[in-house]
Amino acid sequence: MKLKIAVLPGDGIGPEITKQAVKVLKAVAERFDHDFQFEEAIVGAAAIDATGDPLPPETLELCAGADAVLFGAIGHPKYDNDPNAKVRPEQGLLNLRKGLGLFANIRPVKAYTKLLDHSPLRPERIEGADLVIYRELTGGIYFGEKSTSEDGKSATDVCTYSVEEIERLTHLAFKAAQKRRKRVTLVDKANVLETSRLWRKTVADISSEYTDVSLDFLFVDNAAMQMILDPKQFDVILTENMFGDILSDEASVIGGSIGLLASASVGEKSALFEPIHGSYPQATGKGIANPVASILSAAMLLEHFNLHKEAKAVRDAVEESLHMNVCTQDLNKNNYYSTEKVGDFLEGYIIEAG
């Protein structure tokens, strides 16, 4: 397969980890005989420094013309601590999501056997947990009308959803479930919210097109509880924007390491892949950043193009690295490997296993 991949390393540790992900993708291309072309562009603080714009038009253009975007991380304290800053690095990602029409945020969470002891949860509760959250990314209360009364004494946020917005995400979630354990859980608050009732009706209607996938419903407050009590019960969680924001951050603690968590943001024509962690400026250039979240984001990219064998090869390599303790210092305090060395190990394993 021929793929044109836009690479946006961004700020902080973004460039170091993205470099390892590209290395891994090149190893995959070599082993499985694909043609992956990479083109880099600036975004975030790096782009503000160079052009004044966190998402320069050329960067958006490159991404729009690419098959996929591999994204590093953005954010720099220089801008966070400046209350007069008119543009912020984070706008680069928000504008990019908007410019590419990305409406689905996909967050897998997995408890790796080797890392059970890192989790705040007891091992027996999480061993085998393997879920993915499909979160709507462009609608709901975060993007609704906002207002404050003239006297400043009251404020309002409006939450709206259309059937269309719900449908397009729902199809993605059900298709994902078909390739997994065939179970979708819709998280809503349908006993109280009108938008939730529209979600429930729309998702139930669509579910009849996927007879091999079961559907159940959970109120968001109960879901927040169940996520900790028994995360193994979940396969695909489907939910609206704000509930997905809360639940995906809550779920991120299950695996015990934020350095392993990948994500995808998907639209009709474009898809962007990025670790959930930030730019971690204080670690920049020290060779201590964990590249695995970026590398697992690359695995999601492969999966997105139905390169399942290829994605599996990357995941197998990661499992092996954890098993062999070839890890950065966040996971292996005493005998740790550098960012680069972890990337080298994964690259080597992918090529040799072929």
Next chain:
Amino acid sequence: MKLKIAVLPGDGIGPEITKQAVKVLKAVAERFDHDFQFEEAIVGAAAIDATGDPLPPETLELCAGADAVLFGAIGHPKYDNDPNAKVRPEQGLLNLRKGLGLFANIRPVKAYTKLLDHSPLRPERIEGADLVIYRELTGGIYFGEKSTSEDGKSATDVCTYSVEEIERLTHLAFKAAQKRRKRVTLVDKANVLETSRLWRKTVADISSEYTDVSLDFLFVDNAAMQMILDPKQFDVILTENMFGDILSDEASVIGGSIGLLASASVGEKSALFEPIHGSYPQATGKGIANPVASILSAAMLLEHFNLHKEAKAVRDAVEESLHMNVCTQDLNKNNYYSTEKVGDFLEGYIIEAG
């Protein structure tokens, strides 16, 4: 002190557990020489059966005229499973909260040393955790305008808050913090929501009246994470209705037993105290229901009237019962005590310790 307490046992295990709480309150009255008067009324399924109304006018009248309401639990499968049921037991509680003007929901969460092994979280993460959530109960998106477009293709919920609604809850939370570890955390989503910005401004303004209490802010998605990563960091959490709904249910898993979790709902003139668990119909009359959540709700009642020594006596008795393993079967599988026997132990301990 003279207190008139309305007792609403409700359905399922409600009567059994409430009976133990009344027994404990009588023991407190005896030891500390108070005059507590109890008057019972029906609510929920029991009230529908008797009168057709889950909150008969006489019940509301009794509660409105009482100093406090001790509430059991409501709900019966007979009504849950009947799609044609026009009135539901749960409406009894909603109408009561409305009728009494209860605007603050207070949910303490504590990790008892003796029960650390029951928690899904690792003991070292939760040992010493002791927090309380102040949740706004009458406003926000749950009670805002709801609408569906004429073609049924989109739905809307409106979230509104007024300064007044925020102020009255905030004062309660800061006063509670003054008697605790003097720290309030406002949970909001002020980077996105206009209502959250009003919360932040209003709470920050009020905090200047409480110079001995520190205030910090946390976005709700991060709070959902921190609640699991490090619940010990929290003292008083202050938040709006829906965030409070989600976070208080999430936090309820920390202690490892829902059978110990009490709550209060407070208004200008009235206050209601109830366990967070439901009516558990399948356990009714078997003598296996854990009365401690109801008894700790009674301790919150005492605290509400500044009877701190008295509340402490109840809590000490509960700690002792856990220590001695005088527990119902949910906490002590092999050698358990009945609902009644646990109540007797606590009653005896309170009187004898005097």
